[in-house]
Amino acid sequence: MIFLVKIMGVVGSPRKEGNTNYLVKEALKAASNLGVETELINLGDIEIEPCIACDICKSTGECAIFDDVPSLLGKLVDSQGVIMGSPVYFGNVTSQLKMLIDRSRPLRMDFKLKNKIGGAISVGGSRNGGQETTISSIHQFMLIHDMIIVGDGAPLAHYGGTGVGSTINSAAGDEVGLETSRNLGQNVAELALQISKK
Ligand SMILES: Cc1cc2nc3c(=O)[nH]c(=O)nc-3n(C[C@H](O)[C@H](O)[C@H](O)COP(=O)(O)O)c2cc1C
Structure with missing residues (x-):
């Protein structure tokens, strides 16, 4: 049986075709060049309610709010890597x-994102x-889920993809943002492939 390694991209902007979407897509393209499967979700496209601290997830491991989040959490569980922008x-x-991030708490009950x-x-x-x-906040989410964090690697080797832009798609002209995002996508895919080797 062929086991496909999958990388999920999550775009936290309400703008569906904004700068974050552009750079996360660039990262996913770099990842897919290494042979992984990719999928992108824009949070601007889905229905998300805030966590209401009902604590039902603590006993059931499931969220009691029935919007689009449970299905997205399932996609994260089914992937080997996550690029969050x-x-x-x-x-x-x-x-x-x-x-x-707050609604992902059910996955932490038995650490379903561990080692992704x-x-x-x-x-x-x-x-x-x-x-x-901002990247540090995303890294905190990942650490608290016991995930393995990678940065953008050499030659720049810092925190991940860091872009500049204001108007829609202006980040497309930001060389540093493009390079760091592509390098990040490659790094996530490389390690996901290595860790998934049977
Ligand atoms: C409510 C709000 C707050 C913002 N705060 C900052 C900020 O603190 N620092 C910054 O550099 N840009 C800030 N921006 C600008 C956005 O980060 C920038 O326009 C970005 O490209 C938007 O990404 P998007 O196109 O993916 O939505 C802010 C924009 C909005 C709407």
């Missing part, structure tokens, strides 16, 4: 992505507008 909003992730490979991408309107703090 967010625009910088006040130095942090968007509220859409934070809602998904994770990488982060962030785009701000300014070069130093909070990309690293």
Whole structure:
């Protein structure tokens, strides 16, 4: 039986064709060049409610809110790597992505994301507008799920994909954002392939 390695891209922007979408797609293209399967979900396309702290997930391992999140969580469980991107909003992730992060708690009950490979991408309107703090929030989510975090690797080797752009698709002209996002996608795929070798 052929086992396909899958990398999920999650875009935390409400803008479906925005800069984060552009850079996460670039990362997924670099990943798929290594032979992995990829899928992209825009949080702007799906219905997400906030966690209401009902704690039902603590006893059942399932979320009691029936919107689009449980199906997205299932896709994360079925993949070997996750590339999560967010625009910088006040130095942090968007509220859409934070809602998904909080709603991922059911997966932590028995660590369903353990040892999956994770990488982060962030785009701000300014070069130093909070990309690293935003990436750090995504990394915290990944660490708390016991995932394995990778950065963008050599030659730049920092936190992940860091882009600059304001108007739709202006990040397409940002060489640093493109290079770091592509390198991140390649790194996530490389390690996911290595770890999945039987
Ligand atoms: C509510 C809000 C807050 C923002 N805060 C920041 C910020 O703190 N730093 C920054 O560099 N850009 C900030 N921006 C600009 C966005 O990060 C930037 O336009 C980004 O390209 C949007 O990504 P998207 O096209 O994927 O939605 C903010 C934008 C909005 C709407």
